[in-house]
Amino acid sequence: MVTDPIRLVISSGFSSFVPINSWKRGGLALSLWKRKFSERIICESETKTSREELLAVVGGGAAGVYGAIRAKTVAPDLSVVIIEKGKPLSKVKVSGGGRCNVTNGHCADNMILAENYPRGHKEFRGSFFHLHGPVDTMSWFSSHGVELKTEGDGRVFPVSNSSSSIIDCLMSQVKQKGVSMQTRKAVTSVSIANNGKFLLNVQQQLADNDERVEADYLLIATGCSRQGYALASQLGHTIIDPVPSLFTFKIEDSQLTELAGISFTKVKVRLKLDNVQRNIPQLTQVGSMLVTHWGLSGPAVLRLSAWGARYLFSSGYKGKLIIDFTPDLHEENVKSILSHHKHQFAKQKVYNSYPFDFGISKRFWCYVLNRQGFGGDILWASMSNNSLISIASILKHCTFEVAGKGQFKEEFVTAGGVSLSEISLNTMESKICPRLFFAGEVLNVDGITGGFNFQNAWSGGYIAGTTIGRLAHPILDHPA
Incomplete structure (x- = not known):
């Protein structure tokens, strides 16, 4: 020896x-x-x-923990330490309303899966999800004792409906594999030592002195924390300025906000911004929507905010939201239904009687009538042809002024981070600095709501961990 x-x-x-x-x-x-x-x-x-080497993982979130476990699985003799400034897996704990939306089970085709990433959809069409996709993620958790279920919209949750099931599973593997978890510590700087290794300056909370850690491999998986962006910059990487993604829209309409709690199963929402003149298909989304006490939310709005994140940021979060409340009906069909209802219920008040074909609530129907200036006592018999056209028009093209953004507290997603052009996605290794790896949201990647952001974390962490493990022990490769 x-x-x-x-x-x-x-x-x-x-x-x-x-x-x-x-x-x-x-x-x-x-x-x-x-x-x-x-x-x-x-x-x-x-x-x-x-032969003994050290992997330092900066960030104890989904990507960092998953990557550390994988590296240790492939190379059991590799020393692995996770350095986390807060509590490990904190985003996992609160995601999905505390249930943890692990991944999405309705995207078996990786090309379709990639289209759920406003930043990353072109790059992810390659080997990324082939190496470790949603099926692999579900299989991993199932094989480690977590029973999963796939809901109607494709979102995958633990059967327990508790994120603790996911956290307990991951932390159990951390302990079992012998990964060291160092919490309440922040990596403040990184440099390359004379021997080619990474020299990390680590600052512990409430401590006067720093410590230095020398590592053979470095995995940065800090999510949207500026800590990760700073470290990446110090090692020569380009950072695309992060801006919020996945948020709700503030609407200045007191009559609308009085309808807080009303939901729509299917609407078509289109975002119109002064600084975007060309047609961008993704700025139109179809899905369910929810009225809140400050504006509009729900999957359709959140997807729209993700695809329009940078445009909205540059426009100061001001614009127009045009909503089609009857997306499965042509405007002429809407007018025809209204005309038929008028003749069938001529003696009833318009406020009290409306077509059920539209799938809207009575409260929202009254909102539409108020917007168009129709009084509460007017009868259907008194509704002119122009009045019916007016109602049909607002149901198909209802315009709201976007006055700002709300916060979607379950996600904390950003658009921006380390440029994907500087990363080899089949290994997650930096093209600029050997033995430097990235995974998760620290990269310029973000997905729409529905489990896609976590899948990015699992895939990136797994690929990075596999690559590091093989570099540390090129002869050994444990596929489990």
């Missing part, structure tokens, strides 16, 4: 190698111990073999 000398990595900023005999003979240990300022000394074992 070939032994290395003890390596001293001292928080004051210098790194040196001291022969073991010198350490025993001299008073170096005593003098260091008596230094005026407390310094942390990290000593590698005298019997450490030349």
